[in-house]
Amino acid sequence: MAEDVIIALDFKSAEETYAFLDRFGDEKPFVKIGMELYYAEGPSIVREIKKRGHKIFLDLKLHDIPNTVEKAMRVLSSLEVDMCNLHAAGTSRMMRAALKGLTREDGTRPLLIAVTQLTSTDEDALKNELLIGDTMENTVKSYALNAKNAGLDGVVCSPLEAGKVHEFCGNGFLTVTPGVRFPEGEQGDQKRIATPERARELGSDYIVVGRPVTAASDPVKAYERCLKEFLGR
Ligand code: C5P
Numbered sequence: 001m002a003e004d005v006i007i008a009l010d011f012k013s014a015e016e017t018y019a020f021l022d023r024f025g026d027e028k029p030f031v032k033i034g035m036e037l038y039y040a041e042g043p044s045i046v047r048e049i050k051k052r053g054h055k056i057f058l059d060l061k062l063h064d065i066p067n068t069v070e071k072a073m074r075v076l077s078s079l080e081v082d083m084c085n086l087h088a089a090g091t092s093r094m095m096r097a098a099l100k101g102l103t104r105e106d107g108t109r110p111l112l113i114a115v116t117q118l119t120s121t122d123e124d125a126l127k128n129e130l131l132i133g134d135t136m137e138n139t140v141k142s143y144a145l146n147a148k149n150a151g152l153d154g155v156v157c158s159p160l161e162a163g164k165v166h167e168f169c170g171n172g173f174l175t176v177t178p179g180v181r182f183p184e185g186e187q188g189d190q191k192r193i194a195t196p197e198r199a200r201e202l203g204s205d206y207i208v209v210g211r212p213v214t215a216a217s218d219p220v221k222a223y224e225r226c227l228k229e230f231l232g233r
Helices: 014-022 035-041 043-051 066-078 088-102 123-128 136-150 159-169 196-202 219-231
Strands: 004-008 030-034 056-062 083-087 111-115 154-156 174-177 206-209
Touching (some): 004 219, 030 035, 066 088, 088 111, 123 136, 136 159, 154 159, 159 196
Parallel strands (some): 004 206
């Protein structure tokens, strides 16, 4: 069920990011901080954006041995982010360790979302490089089920796959979906896309929107259009 719109802050510096967020005034969108911005600015960018009143999805896609991921997640949890993620390919043991690291002393923790197969990986790479003999659909399904059974909250997927994920893993298992475009907008490098309205109809729980908002001539208006079409408000 449509929960919120997350803006991907794909900027290269804190300066550019704050100039963008300042345009929203008292409105405090849920935002996603990815590797580029985090590696450029470090944890201080997370603390500052949190202090400004935004919810944060920290998109660092962890994938390492369970002990390392557990300790890294403990650090991310202390930054008070609201959502973070990892690669399901790290195995169920790694995912359970991640949850342990994320859980604070009072029992609260950020939502934890898994990446199944990156949308940039095609069937050819799956078969000939990763040596996975099964289809993409079965691989995504199996990784999503592993994530659910390990206790994670959901997966990142295309809006076009949200229905299937809910079918395998239940409606309570979250689908966080990039690949959102307005009908008249540029598709860019995204392949499997949907409009905010279609994403809602397909059952996405959160849409992640980057360029349709960040590159719009009026980003606030573009964001509000996403809210209206996705949440129906
Ligand atoms: O600009 P655009 O709307 O394409 O931005 C989508 C955001 O979602 C980017 O930050 C991109 O890295 C991220 N993402 C994605 N596809 C995935 C996982 C993350 O587009 N499978």
